[in-house]
Amino acid sequence: EAQVTQNPRYLITVTGKKLTVTCSQNMNHEYMSWYRQDPGLGLRQIYYSMNVEATDKGDVPEGYKVSRKEKRNFPLILESPSPNQTSLYFCASSLRGTGGFSNQPQHFGDGTRLSIL
Amino acid sequence: AQSVAQPEDQVNVAEGNPLTVKCTYSVSGNPYLFWYVQYPNRGLQFLLKYITGDNLVKGSYGFEAEFNKSQTSFHLKKPSALVSDSALYFCAVRGQASGGSYIPTFGRGTSLIVHP
Numbered sequence: 586e587a588q589v590t591q592n593p594r595y596l597i598t599v600t601g602k603k604l605t606v607t608c609s610q611n612m613n614h615e616y617m618s619w620y621r622q623d624p625g626l627g628l629r630q631i632y633y634s635m636n637v638e639a640t641d642k643g644d645v646p647e648g649y650k651v652s653r654k655e656k657r658n659f660p661l662i663l664e665s666p667s668p669n670q671t672s673l674y675f676c677a678s679s680l681r682g683t684g685g686f687s688n689q690p691q692h693f694g695d696g697t698r699l700s701i702l
Numbered sequence: 703a704q705s706v707a708q709p710e711d712q713v714n715v716a717e718g719n720p721l722t723v724k725c726t727y728s729v730s731g732n733p734y735l736f737w738y739v740q741y742p743n744r745g746l747q748f749l750l751k752y753i754t755g756d757n758l759v760k761g762s763y764g765f766e767a768e769f770n771k772s773q774t775s776f777h778l779k780k781p782s783a784l785v786s787d788s789a790l791y792f793c794a795v796r797g798q799a800s801g802g803s804y805i806p807t808f809g810r811g812t813s814l815i816v817h818p
Contacts, residue, residue, distance in 0.1 A: 589745070620808075625810060627808040627809055627810040627811050628746075628792065629808075630805050633805065675745055675746070687734050687797070687806075688734045688751070688753045688796075690748035690751055691806075692748070693738075693745030693746040693747070694745050695743070695744050
């Protein structure tokens with residue numbers, strides 16, 4: 586089954602304790618991205634990657650890191666989490682279409698709910 | 703900068719009645735427009751997209767959307783609502799112009815509630 590898998594689904598942790606949220610897709614998609622979803626704000630992109638070893642900042646990258654060493658995996662790293670990073674996080678992937686990535690729909694994981702105390 | 707507005711936080715409709723969820727956008731050049739649906743505790747699922755061509759786009763689960771360039775709108779519609787359509791709906795835009803961002807912009811979402 587084609588899917589984007591995120592782990593963990595839920596995490597409660599404390600300020601300053603490094604954490605990693607994993608994301609893996611089995612569709613051989615070139616493009617992967619991370620979003621956070623906050624009430625009243627919709628989805629905002631944190632980082633994206635257009636292929637292995639190619640990452641770039643989205644709208645809200647501060648306090649986050651990513652890496653893309655393999656095509657299927659795109660982990661999100663919070664080196665020193667803070668309470669304002671409490672949110673619902675989504676990983677997504679898409680194909681490169683004719684003319685680029687912009688005309689392709691994204692496939693989303695089921696989300697990771699992070700609570701940072 | 704590109705932007706998306708979903709002017710209604712919530713839309714209520716009776717089962718069997720037509721529904722409309724509104725979306726307007728602002729983008730440089732021609733837009734790529736998308737609708738997604740989110741059910742509780744799930745990620746977003748793609749419904750339909752407008753890239754070019756016919757202004758009326760048909761998608762999954764009987765949904766359709768009408769692209770109106772002059773009004774910069776992309777409203778989501780369904781002729782007959784089902785209780786199971788109750789969910790959170792997101793409109794998204796990506797600019798098509800050269801130098802346009804790969805970063806899609808999402809609206810804040812509209813909660814659709816279909817009453818039996």
